[in-house]
Amino acid sequence: xxxxxxxxxxxxxxxxxxxxxxxxxxxxxxxxxxxxxxxxxxxxxxxxxxxxxxxxxxxxxxxxxxxxxxxxxxxxxxxxxxxxxxxxxxxxxxxxxxxxxxxxxxxxxxxxxxxxxxxxxxxxxxxxxxxxxxxxxxxxxxxxxxxxxxxxxxxxxxxxxxxxxxxxxxxxxxxxxxxxxxxxxxxxxxxxxxxxxxxxxxxxxxxxxxxxxxxxxxxxxxxxxxxxxxxxxxxxxxxxxxxxxxxxxxxxxxxxxxxxxxxxxxxxxxxxxxxxxxxxxxxxxxxxxxx
Numbered sequence: 001x002x003x004x005x006x007x008x009x010x011x012x013x014x015x016x017x018x019x020x021x022x023x024x025x026x027x028x029x030x031x032x033x034x035x036x037x038x039x040x041x042x043x044x045x046x047x048x049x050x051x052x053x054x055x056x057x058x059x060x061x062x063x064x065x066x067x068x069x070x071x072x073x074x075x076x077x078x079x080x081x082x083x084x085x086x087x088x089x090x091x092x093x094x095x096x097x098x099x100x101x102x103x104x105x106x107x108x109x110x111x112x113x114x115x116x117x118x119x120x121x122x123x124x125x126x127x128x129x130x131x132x133x134x135x136x137x138x139x140x141x142x143x144x145x146x147x148x149x150x151x152x153x154x155x156x157x158x159x160x161x162x163x164x165x166x167x168x169x170x171x172x173x174x175x176x177x178x179x180x181x182x183x184x185x186x187x188x189x190x191x192x193x194x195x196x197x198x199x200x201x202x203x204x205x206x207x208x209x210x211x212x213x214x215x216x217x218x219x220x221x222x223x224x225x226x227x228x229x230x231x232x233x234x235x236x237x238x239x240x241x242x243x244x245x246x247x248x249x250x251x252x253x254x255x256x257x258x259x260x261x262x263x264x265x266x267x268x269x270x271x272x273x274x275x276x277x278x279x280x281x282x283x284x285x286x287x288x289x290x291x
Contacts, residue, residue: 001050001051002047002048002049002050002051003032003043003046003047003048003049003050003051003052003055004047004048005051006051006055006059007028007029007032007047010028010031010059010063011024011025011028013063013067014027014028014063014066014067017066017067017068017069018069018211019066019069027066027072028063029043030072030076031059031062031063031066031072031075031076032055032059034076035054035055035058035059035062036052036054036055062075062076069210069211069212069214069215070212070215071094071212071213071215071216073088073094073095074088074089074090074094074215077089079094079095081095081099081100081134081136081140082100082103082136082140082143084136084139084140084143084170085169086134086135086136086139086166086169087134087162087165087166087169088134088162089162090215090216090217091156091158091159091161091162091217092133092134092156092159092162092163092217092220093133093134093197093216093217093220093221094134094216095134095136097279098251098278098279098284098285099136099137099197099251101251101276101278101284101285102137102195102196102197102249102250102251102285103137103140103141103144103195105249105276105285105287106127106141106193106195106247106249107141107144109193109247109249110125110141110144110145110148110193124147124148124149125145125147125148125149125192125193126148126149126151126189126190126191126192126193126243127141127142127148127149127150127151127191127192127193127194127195128150128151128152128153128184128187128191128193128194128195128241129141129150129151129152129153129194129195129196130153130183130184130194130195130196130198130234130237131153131154131155131196131197131198131199131220131230131234132152132153132154132159132160132163132178133154133159133162133163133197133220134159134162134163134166135152135162135163135164135166135167135176136166137195137197138150138152138163138167138176138195139163139166139167139170139172139176141193141195142167142170142172142175142176143170143171143172146175148175149175149176149177150172150175150176150177151176151177151179151184151187151191152176152177152178152179153178153179153180153181153182153183153184153187154178154180154181155180155181155182155219156180156217156219156220157180159217159220160178160179160180163176163178164178182233183233183234183236183237184237184240184241185237187241189241190241190242190243190246191241191242191243191246192243192246192247193246193247193248193249194234194237194238194241194242194246194247194248194249195248195249195250196234196248196249196250196251197250197251198223198230198231198233198234198250198251198252199219199220199221199222199223199227199229199230200223200227200228200230200231200251200252200253200256201221201222201223201227201253202222202223202224202225202226202227203222203223203224203225203227204225205227206218206222209221226259227253227256228256228259228263231250231252231256231259231260231263232263234248234250235248235250235263235264235267235270235288236267238267238270238288238290239267239268239269239270239290242269242290243290244290244291245289245290245291246289246290247273247287247288247289247290248270248286248287248288248289248290249285249286249287249288250285250286250288251284251285251286252283252284252285252286254282256283257275257283260272260275260286264286264288269290269291270288270289270290270291271288271289271290271291272286272287272288273287273288273289274286274287275287
């Protein structure tokens with residue numbers, strides 16, 4: 001069997017399992033290149049050659065896992081976020097492109113004259129990442145800013161093990177403190193920037209989620225009956241822990257902008273300074289400042 005025939009057969013199996021043809025093609029391509037250690041050009045050049053013996057048994061095992069709708073990010077284990085490869089396991093949420101907006105907005109703030117004047121960048125910038133999961137936001141910011149100390153919190157000790165591995169992977173473990181706690185409970189000091197991607201899916205929406213998403217941890221997805229429990233908790237933490245003129249950058253879900261605005265308005269110390277939409281035009285990231 002040629003490599004091309006092998007890949008076509010695998011793609012057909014994934015399509016039969018309910019995966020869209022275009023997505024199945026990408027998955028098969030990624031699995032083959034990852035296992036063989038080839039780039040896309042070599043994979044195309046070798047398509048008419050016999051299937052390499054080194055492709056199996058891993059390739060068939062990965063196809064079987066994908067047929068069960070396990071996300072490719074968990075199968076391959078290292079999706080990209082902010083130009084860095086992150087280890088992920090079923091203990092953590094898979095990093096998503098829209099969450100990069102949190103990092104992008106933080107970079108803008110940390111590079112701005114206003115925040116520089118407030119934080120005095122000759123001193124160490126203090127950043128907190130609530131619900132760090134894989135550590136993608138915390139590690140990305142520590143990687144961008146050598147002159148910062150990041151406190152990364154999560155209620156899941158297993159998730160923090162993954163985050164620590166990613167911090168080590170990218171050489172920033174010495175500047176990130178990992179704490180198993182809810183929000184920023186019992187963490188001393190104040191912060192110049194707080195980032196958060198809290199659980200915001202309504203508990204009742206679980207049956208409507210795709211089969212792929214249902215493989216991800218409930219604790220990272222579901223935010224109570226209205227999806228607002230952890231958004232409110234993050235706002236409470238920000239009001240208590242942000243330094244004067246500090247910023248909270250927080251992701252929220254589809255249709256939650258009005259709720260976020262309402263919840264911020266109940267916090268006397270906080271002001272919503274802007275909302276950023278994702279590439280589909282969906283309001284996604286709140287920029288909130290403590291006065």
